[in-house]
Amino acid sequence: MRVDIISIFPDYFAPLELSLIGKARGTGILDLNVHDLRTWTSDVHRTVDDTPYGGGPGMVMRPEPWGQALDAVGDGTLIVPSPVGKPFTQADAYALAALDHLIFACGRYEGIDQRVIDDAASRMPVREVSLGDYVLFGGEVAVIVIMEAVTRLLPGVLGNADSLTEESHAAGLLEAPVYTKPASWRSREVPDILRSGDHGKIARWRRDQSLSRTASRRPDMMAAYPLDQLDKADKKA
Numbered sequence: 001m002r003v004d005i006i007s008i009f010p011d012y013f014a015p016l017e018l019s020l021i022g023k024a025r026g027t028g029i030l031d032l033n034v035h036d037l038r039t040w041t042s043d044v045h046r047t048v049d050d051t052p053y054g055g056g057p058g059m060v061m062r063p064e065p066w067g068q069a070l071d072a073v074g075d076g077t078l079i080v081p082s083p084v085g086k087p088f089t090q091a092d093a094y095a096l097a098a099l100d101h102l103i104f105a106c107g108r109y110e111g112i113d114q115r116v117i118d119d120a121a122s123r124m125p126v127r128e129v130s131l132g133d134y135v136l137f138g139g140e141v142a143v144i145v146i147m148e149a150v151t152r153l154l155p156g157v158l159g160n161a162d163s164l165t166e167e168s169h170a171a172g173l174l175e176a177p178v179y180t181k182p183a184s185w186r187s188r189e190v191p192d193i194l195r196s197g198d199h200g201k202i203a204r205w206r207r208d209q210s211l212s213r214t215a216s217r218r219p220d221m222m223a224a225y226p227l228d229q230l231d232k233a234d235k236k237a
């Protein structure tokens with residue numbers, strides 16, 4: 001997968017040189033290129049913003065540098081993090097992980113001139129996405145989150161493929177609590193069932209824990225959970 005990230009703060013993406021994303025870049029699974037938007041400015045001050053037409057607070061990112069930057073990186077699927085974007089989900093991560101070329105446009109200030117998005121949409125798919133109902137300074141942090149969510153789905157990135165099959169947001173429920181050694185820590189014991197060796201009972205215990213956690217913390221996920229799956233779980237465990 002080729003990824004181009006365009007930002008006025010390219011150093012924000014140093015974390016993408018670390019850990020499993022860094023390894024995916026090293027092994028060629030991920031071809032990640034970070035670009036400084038100011039490369040495509042032509043004035044001495046390397047200006048990327050200007051006052052908004054119609055008035056209002058703050059500044060808006062000028063279209064010219066963005067148009068030239070997007071022309072330079074070529075066509076793919078353009079992802080634009082935005083406070084007014086569609087909420088980004090695990091399903092979106094799976095969809096993006098299946099694509100060959102992602103382009104991320106990191107806005108700042110009050111956002112990017114709308115004509116940049118409209119112009120790009122005339123020649124490639126454009127997705128305006130939001131991480132959630134809170135306000136960030138710009139798109140960079142959102143791109144780091146999306147890059148983690150997408151990269152871990154790429155074949156060869158996660159060592160243990162099982163990690164993907166048992167994920168809560170993929171399976172529709174929150175995961176059960178996890179434990180490791182020692183069996184007793186600060187007088188707190190690991191649930192006996194997990195040390196029983198009875199895999200059927202362990203699977204049922206985990207399912208019950210997932211259901212109770214999801215019901216209390218994410219009733220929205222519970223409402224969407226197919227009821228027949230609950231019956232199957234009972235019979236299987």
Ligand SMILES: CN1CCN(Cc2ccc(Cn3ccc4ccc(-c5n[nH]c(N)c5C#N)cc43)cc2)CC1
Nearest residue numbers: 081082107108130131132134135136137138139142
């Ligand atoms: C008077 N009001 C008029 C409305 N504005 C709205 C507004 C406009 C820009 C910004 C800053 N910003 C610039 C680019 C950019 C990209 C993503 C995000 C972002 N925030 N939250 C998410 N989940 C995000 C994601 N993904 C924020 C961004 C913040 C708030 C505020 C002032």
